[in-house]
Amino acid sequence: MDLVRAFVTVYTFSNVVTEQFLNKEQHVTTKAAGKLDDLWCYTCETMEQEDHCVDLLGNQTALMRKCPEDHRICMVKRISYTTSTENSTSIPRMWSLARSCSSKCEAGCIIVGERTKLYACTSCCEKSLCNVGKGTAPDCFPTSGVVAVLAVLVRLMTS
Incomplete structure (x- = not known):
């Protein structure tokens, strides 16, 4: 008889749980139900x-x-952007800058061009008012980027 009672209890519990999921009811702790902290960003x-x-x-x-x-x-x-001649490359000059809130963000830089290079750099952060940087990634610009690439090539050639 105890086995039958245990089966009925499990079956009843299973039906209640299944019914709750089918009705899309959610049970969450008080902490999880609390509203996320408001996020504030600089926007301009x-x-x-x-x-x-x-x-x-x-x-x-x-x-x-x-x-x-x-x-x-x-x-x-x-x-x-930077411009290059045979003998030199200019310092990076800003074309535009934007600060905003976002649902998606991929940090990094994309570099396009040869004599005139465009640098599209994005930085991301997840705390209020954290987007204070200038959106530059030091490894995107010629002085450090070229040195890093050359260092890797030299290492590959010598190993």
Whole structure:
């Protein structure tokens, strides 16, 4: 008789659980049900090197925005360029800079071109007001990037 009672109890529990999932009910702890902390990011766009969006010095409350719940990443996107001649390469010059909230972000740089190189760099972070950088990745620019590539090539050739 105890075996039958145990089977009925398990069967009843199984039906209750199945019914809850079929009805799309969710049971979560109080902590899990709590609202995520609000995320705030700096938001602005500029094509001017001297714009307050580039350096974020001083009180920049006008640029602070609360992100939508589905945007949990702060981001900085910067497009820069360099020009080259046979003897030299210019320092990187900013073309545009944008700060924003985002739902997706892939950090890194994409470099396109030969004599005129475009650098599209993105940095990402997940804390409020963390997108304060200039969106540059030191390894994207010629001085360190070329040195790193050359170091790897020399190592491969000598091993």
